[in-house]
């Protein structure tokens with residue numbers, strides 16, 4: 001088994017492939033590369049900040065995986081996103097078995113929207129294409145099934161009981177890294193501050209510099225750096241990616257253990273007419289159960305610059321004007337819920353103009369897999385596999401068409417080489 005390197009330790013050998021960003025996609029990509037067994041692989045990225053690091057407030061880089069609940073479902077208004085999810089979900093139990101880390105709860109997922117909504121029809125269409133098992137209900141039928149939930153009478157429901165539910169992003173990342181390490185991947189818990197392609201002793205290499213001053217040499221590098229991809233000097237100015245960062249705020253309603261047990265049959269929900277997602281009670285590391293709710297994109301919520309992104313993570317979303325709307329939405333949906341407390345948390349989603357993720361080579365030696373448009377957690381295993389195949393070969397190597405995932409650049413949206 002390979003060691004995890006701590007800050008300051010020397011590492012002067014060259015790798016075949018370095019994955020930068022030890023989050024959901026990067027950890028999956030590193031696992032796939034390590035499992036291939038033909039290349040010397042490393043994964044570089046900081047772990048989740050400890051409570052003490054949080055208090056100090058010096059962290060400049062965050063990930064979107066510091067949580068216990070992400071909705072997982074194969075059906076989606078978009079077929080490609082649905083397929084990426086389906087393939088990932090099919091492998092969850094294998095990842096659990098190989099790592100010994102449990103992260104998936106198959107509690108089902110329900111999509112609710114107005115009877116005449118296009119989104120509802122798009123969900124049905126993808127379900128048919130992916131051969132996903134579903135049942136449809138009108139509002140009153142569904143209310144009979146879950147009497148503690150209030151559904152608008154002019155809404156319809158799609159109930160997907162299989163291959164859906166929620167995952168712990170924190171535990172999935174831990175599982176992927178554990179498997180990667182067991183297949184020989186080195187993991188370096190550091191922030192990368194600079195990347196440069198260079199000629200080194202006649203060899204074409206990428207030189208990766210970390211915050212502590214360590215230099216790592218690699219033949220190819222794959223950036224899986226989420227919402228922080230355009231910061232530091234990971235990419236040259238002319239190759240900054242066309243990404244929109246949006247503040248995301250969630251409310252976590254603490255419920256007693258007794259209440260959590262009473263509604264233990266609660267699935268995950270997408271309330272299309274409210275643009276809200278809701279997860280059932282989940283046990284968090286503080287020993288409490290929380291129901292989590294978030295509203296998707298407040299349109300004015302675009303963030304610019306590293307400082308604003310860092311401030312937003314540290315703010316925990318407490319002052320965000322959308323918090324009240326979020327709580328109101330939960331109360332409309334679960335009118336009898338009596339939360340013990342309400343807390344907020346903050347995160348950032350990374351959108352692309354194409355609404356698809358970017359998975360592309362920027363040069364012959366550097367590739368990127370970023371821009372998950374707020375829904376990458378559930379599909380991260382297949383997305384990581386896609387990135388791993390591409391960087392392993394140095395060019396596109398997946399059954400889905402490369403054009404779907406092509407990068408656009410910030411300045412002029414020109415295609416890659």
Ligand SMILES: Cc1cc2nc3c(=O)[nH]c(=O)nc-3n(C[C@H](O)[C@H](O)[C@H](O)COP(=O)(O)OP(=O)(O)OC[C@H]3O[C@@H](n4cnc5c(N)ncnc54)[C@H](O)[C@@H]3O)c2cc1C
Nearest residue numbers: 021023024025063064071192226347372374375376377378
């Ligand atoms: C509030 C909220 C709710 C969500 N709900 C869902 C959901 O229900 N279902 C779902 O499927 N998805 C959901 N998502 C989206 C999902 O969490 C993200 O799409 C997913 O985490 C993205 O994975 P990633 O690997 O691209 O980025 P991340 O998971 O953020 O990982 C990026 C990693 O890169 C590292 N990094 C960045 N810069 C550097 C650097 N310079 N050097 C080294 N490392 C670096 C970071 O530390 C981080 O670990 C949600 C997102 C938010 C914000």
